[in-house]
Amino acid sequence: MPLLERVSPLAGNVPALLDLASEAGGSWPLPGAGRTAVLWELLASVAAADVAAARIFEPHLDALAILQQAGETAGAATAPGSTWGVFAAEGPGMRLEASVTGTGVLLNGSKPWCSLARQLDNAVVTAHTDHGGRAAFAVSLRHGGVDSEEPAWVARGLREIPSGTVHFHQVPATPIGGPGWYHSRPGFAWGGMGVAACWLGGAVGVARDFRHGLQAGADAGRQPDQLSLAALGEADRIITATLQYLAGTASRLDDGTLAAGAGQSTWSEAQRVRGTVAAAVERVLHLVGTNRGPGPLAFDEPYAKRMADLALYVRQHHGRRDDAQLGSLVLAGDCQW
The missing domain is CATH 2.40.110.10 (Butyryl-CoA Dehydrogenase, subunit A, domain 2)
Incomplete structure (x- = not known):
């Protein structure tokens, strides 16, 4: 069975998911090496299946990327099954x-x-x-x-x-990597954007729950009303636009054009990506939560878990404080407009 298809059945089984993450570390691409979009799509797909699984995969893969960026193996990095x-x-x-x-x-x-x-x-x-x-x-x-x-x-x-x-x-x-290297390397920003890909994948999972619920109701003769359809349409707009933004950013990261222009940095783009994705996730959580109501949160375990996991995970974004940091960069000329 393909690795991604094994994630959902293993939800909650941390040792098994750690084994999967270790397996992924042997074959999934590293950020900034030409296939960043593939990496982010894989991380998002894990989160869409189980948000907590992405919290296992992402740091493991990030650690391997850090070691590679520094030119280090650190001994155990290549040991089979090492997490x-x-x-x-x-x-x-x-x-x-x-x-x-x-x-x-x-x-x-x-x-x-x-x-x-x-x-x-x-x-x-x-x-x-x-x-x-x-x-x-x-x-x-x-x-x-x-x-x-x-x-x-x-x-x-x-x-x-x-x-x-x-x-x-x-x-x-x-x-x-030496003193100061960890935070100053481009990979620090790349890793932050990889986390955002996980957040967005979680929102895709939530939106799929909503769509499947509406479809199940329609199949049972309960057609969705205009408000539900409008919420589904807005969720689609938000997710589609944000996915396209991430894909475009990954392409620019790989071809070297992201930080090639004057007055533009990888870190400012990471802040834009993370803030945009966080806002998208918050909106999707609101749209789906208010339209589905309390029933699924009380009795649909996978959906309730996904909503709770994602709401906590996306709080790694610091909201207006991160926007303030980005605003300082923009005021200093680090912008594209």
């Missing part, structure tokens, strides 16, 4: 520090928002260095100095993907 996460968040009162010793780099401190840390083999993590700033490192999560908390995850969305704090004590790490 990866990317832990780059910061949190108040928490700090992960990387210290250079006579035997290499050691990590000490805590890192928040580490999804599935107890079930992954390795991670790309960011840590504060002795010279100031942050750098990226590859680390084994199986080391005895790694302590992954069991988070008090009360969210109804992404229940199988808890994100907790990981504590590191004298954990050896392999530097990736």
Whole structure:
């Protein structure tokens, strides 16, 4: 059975989905290597089947892309069945520090928002260095100095993907890309757009639920009213336009024209993509949720799960704060109009 067809039956089965993600990592394209649109379509297709599965696939593939961009294998990256996460968040009162010793780099401190840390083999993590700033490192999560908390995850969305704090004590790490490289590389923006592809795929799944529900009602003699049809039409417009925008961005990323012009950066485009997709997702969630009503949310488990998972996942976009960052870039001349 093709890999994508195996996602939906495995919804909720994290170990099996991790195996699928590892399998995908051996054959799916990397961003910026000529087939970015294919990669984003595959990620969106996973999310359309199961949003939580995309939260497993995307960071694993992103970690492999980061290692490739840095020219690193980090040893375990190529090990069969090896699974990866990317832990780059910061949190108040928490700090992960990387210290250079006579035997290499050691990590000490805590890192928040580490999804599935107890079930992954390795991670790309960011840590504060002795010279100031942050750098990226590859680390084994199986080391005895790694302590992954069991988070008090009360969210109804992404229940199988808890994100907790990981504590590191004298954990050896392999530097990736050098100081400042992680956030300054073009791939940082590419990865952010890959996440947006997952959000959009989740919205496609929600819209399909809506369309299938209307079709089932029509087959049973309950024809949809004008308001339902209008909502379906608007959802179609939004999804189609956003898919075309993502495809065009992927093409420009691969052919080198995205950041080729003066006053234009990959990061500003990533902010446009993420903001546009987030707004599209929020609108589709609203359209479908208000038109389908409470019944499916109460009794249709796959639909209720998809709605809750996507509503939480898309909150990785910071809304107006991200728009403010984009506005600052536009004011500085980083725009196309």
